[in-house]
Amino acid sequence: MSVIHTFSSTNGSGLHACTDDPEGRSLPARHGPWKHVGRVPAGRDLPHGLDRGTVEKAIEAHGFQMWRVRKSED
Numbered sequence: 001m002s003v004i005h006t007f008s009s010t011n012g013s014g015l016h017a018c019t020d021d022p023e024g025r026s027l028p029a030r031h032g033p034w035k036h037v038g039r040v041p042a043g044r045d046l047p048h049g050l051d052r053g054t055v056e057k058a059i060e061a062h063g064f065q066m067w068r069v070r071k072s073e074d
Contacts, residue, residue: 007034019064026063
């Protein structure tokens with residue numbers, strides 16, 4: 001996969017997603033609206049330590065991979 005696009009949900013849920021579609025058309029509408037926040041070229045690390053191989057497999061199978069950043073406990 002040459003480029004993975006990253007998105008954040010703007011509904012306050014804290015969800016993020018990756019897809020190979022720069023428009024995010026494959027992302028679940030019920031968790032949106034989605035805002036495009038970046039693009040990660042081939043061979044580059046994904047944000048938050050996500051495993052690129054695992055994300056690419058999810059995108060190939062489902063069209064996207066979602067995750068939520070855990071809130072740090074103070």
